[in-house]
Ligand SMILES: O=P(O)(O)OC[C@H]1O[C@H](O[C@H]2O[C@H](CO)[C@@H](O)[C@H](O)[C@H]2O)[C@H](O)[C@@H](O)[C@@H]1O
């Protein structure tokens with residue numbers, strides 16, 4: 001499908017758009033566009049959604065140009081705004097906007113806005129109590145609030161903590177009512193929970209850890225400083241948030257959870273309602289997995305977050321760290337899309353936040369802002385002004401910033417009376433002792449420097465321990481010459497965006513820490529610094545103050561373009577769009593889950609048949625399930641698969657039934673199968689079908705005897721070399737193959753080494769060999785199935801064709817050819833990749849749903865020899881294979897569609913017809929079969 005076909009289908013037709021918006025989800029659009037394929041790709045979906053957003057925005061913009069009498073009063077009245085964000089913005093009515101369709105009718109677009117529940121620890125307003133039932137609401141400060149207030153495309157409700165303890169019912173009711181007017185819903189947390197959850201676990205543990213500051217020492221004597229009690233409070237608080245979400249949730253709502261305070265929330269929500277669309281976004285950095293590993297609750301937190309459908313970060317680096325934590329700590333599989341656990345994919349992606357740039361740009365025209373600017377210009381006339389705006393938080397590097405400024409003054413005496421640093425340090429988390437210490441530390445340094453370089457009439461540093469209102473802040477942003485952002489780590493840092501947005505006329509310079517997320521987007525225009533390097537920051541201050549106008553202009557222009565095009569609105573819309581798409585994809589994937597095996601039918605058909613073949617996998621099919629999570633098996637004491645004791649009796653009965661042939665098909669070595677099955681009357685295929693034996697006979701290789709093994713020695717050298725250099729990897733020489741296993745090694749290092757090893761092989765020992773490269777070790781080669789089947793038929797002297805096949809296994813997806821091999825409903829012209837290596841001249845379809853496999857009995861002749869190697873998750877397998885064809889033969893397989901049962905065990909995605917949940921169900925099935933001879 002081309003993108004232009006999307007445009008034709010969607011964009012010019014407003015009726016389609018209206019339909020889409022009524023349905024809410026972009027995925028629904030596909031139902032109304034008959035010329036679109038049923039399953040568009042992810043990119044197609046996202047592109048479509050983006051176009052729709054543009055179109056919708058365009059409609060809104062056109063409406064904005066309508067005469068004011070036709071407009072509803074949803075837009076903020078900046079002229080009358082006296083505080084950071086005024087009431088109207090928070091109170092934006094749901095059904096306020098309308099537009100015209102082709103026929104001149106009005107379409108109600110806003111009425112159909114998607115409902116969005118934003119769940120964050122902090123509400124955009126904090127409450128101050130003035131009486132028993134009287135509350136005053138003040139704007140909260142912080143980037144999260146700024147970012148989310150910019151989100152306007154949705155019918156949004158906020159769920160969060162109002163920053164205050166309200167123990168009484170009257171107070172709670174009154175506050176809920178006041179907040180309701182701002183479209184906010186409170187979560188009430190008592191003092192003890194706030195102390196342990198917010199001050200403790202969030203701000204004393206997760207916050208410093210995620211910003212690479214490390215963990216505090218646990219105080220064994222104080223329960224309030226113990227990880228466990230704080231983590232318990234954290235979980236309790238998250239559950240309280242979940243309760244409020246559940247109370248207000250309506251079907252179809254998007255629930256968007258925010259930040260490190262609520263890592264447990266996705267799990268709580270999904271446990272209650274697995275259909276809920278849940279996204280989670282982290283506003284802070286996500287640290288390297290080596291840092292996250294330190295956290296005592298590392299596993300639980302990662303697993304809880306993975307319950308979400310979509311997980312977002314500001315930068316690709318944070319997303320990469322998260323995926324790496326999931327692979328290294330949880331032992332899960334990281335894919336380019338996200339993290340996969342037992343068939344459930346959690347999508348992981350980067351969504352860099354932005355600001356509502358228009359609001360800042362427009363604010364500069366307001367008289368209040370102009371007045372402030374005038375005052376500031378007069379006050380600092382004749383001096384260059386540098387600006388710092390931060391919450392008073394250790395991650396912001398305020399002491400480092402001030403020390404660098406001191407160094408600059410020290411080294412540049414000529415600037416001492418010509419430059420001033422205005423530092424706004426907004427008090428934050430004042431109940432946490434570390435923050436209290438920081439306040440005194442900063443005051444001390446500022447005092448010292450002012451004492452050192454100040455005069456009776458002027459000081460070099462103006463330090464404010466309070467927040468400013470929006471107009472004051474805009475004015476400051478606009479009149480200052482240099483902004484100095486020296487965060488030691490910062491998720492994004494919106495102050496740097498706001499500064500750029502307000503500098504269109506002055507074109508001031510931004511000095512930006514390379515450890516702020518914003519460095520990835522504004523790095524080209526800013527002067528990037530390492531805040532720990534005080535000397536470097538000091539010289540950057542000099543560089544910025546002396547920068548020529550044309551360079552300032554160029555740098556500013558670059559950043560300004562970014563800030564106005566990557567807005568908070570776009571950020572939220574992209575996230576929600578991606579979440580919707582992710583849900584659609586998950587639904588499509590769910591449809592691929594095979595239905596449960598109808599055991600009664602399988603048993604019934606079994607009892608009606610005369611010559612049955614049962615092909616059984618071994619690991620995780622006939623054994624107890626293995627816990628792969630947490631890499632519990634990553635110990636050197638190798639896990640030895642054992643036949644489940646409760647399967648012994650039914651398996652014996654089945655094997656002793658003359659009408660039934662049982663074949664155990666496994667990747668295990670011969671001795672493992674010998675140990676488990678020697679006492680049974682059945683067939684064993686070991687090492688992916690390389691070796692075969694009936695238990696009354698000896699092992700035979702399914703390989704021709706005259707295979708050349710000349711390549712082995714030189715390859716062995718390479719394998720040994722890499723084994724030495726890859727801790728915990730193992731090398732094994734088998735009769736027809738060499739195996740290098742790195743499943744116990746570091747996942748990423750193992751993969752890198754495997755890649756490197758292959759390169760060595762290709763360019764060295766096997767460069768001239770004829771090789772068959774296969775991604776993934778195959779449980780059994782298609783050709784091997786042919787051979788095995790031929791041998792069984794020959795050995796048993798089968799006269800009657802096989803009329804019933806049951807094939808059960810926990811095969812990897814790439815090994816599932818076994819299911820299609822016997823599939824009677826597949827047309828005979830199915831490509832070789834699907835039905836591998838079965839020569840077309842010997843596979844003919846008789847009629848309709850019937851398939852017949854023609855084999856020449858006793859015809860194990862090799863016609864072509866290949867060496868093949870493959871990489872799966874943790875093993876490199878280099879082996880000799882061959883291609884065999886059967887020239888002619890008699891029909892050994894006469895299978896009706898309803899006599900074939902392919903069945904995957906404990907896999908959600910499979911090509912099998914049916915599925916069994918676990919090996920417990922295998923036991924049930926085999927018992928039933930054994931009782932129906
Ligand atoms: O709610 P507080 O405890 O008072 O703290 C204020 C907020 O600080 C953090 O903000 C982060 O979000 C910004 C926007 O994405 C980002 O630019 C910045 O780098 C972050 O530090 C915190 O993550 C929020 O949850 C707090 O509300």
Ligand SMILES: O=c1ccn([C@@H]2O[C@H](COP(=O)(O)OP(=O)(O)O)[C@@H](O)[C@H]2O)c(=O)[nH]1
Nearest residue numbers: 141142143144146391426467468493494495
């Ligand atoms: O007096 C002030 C100082 C700052 N801010 C806002 O606080 C936010 C700080 O966000 P940032 O992403 O820079 O860092 P955070 O504080 O969230 O870590 C910005 O939107 C500022 O405009 C504010 O409202 N009043």
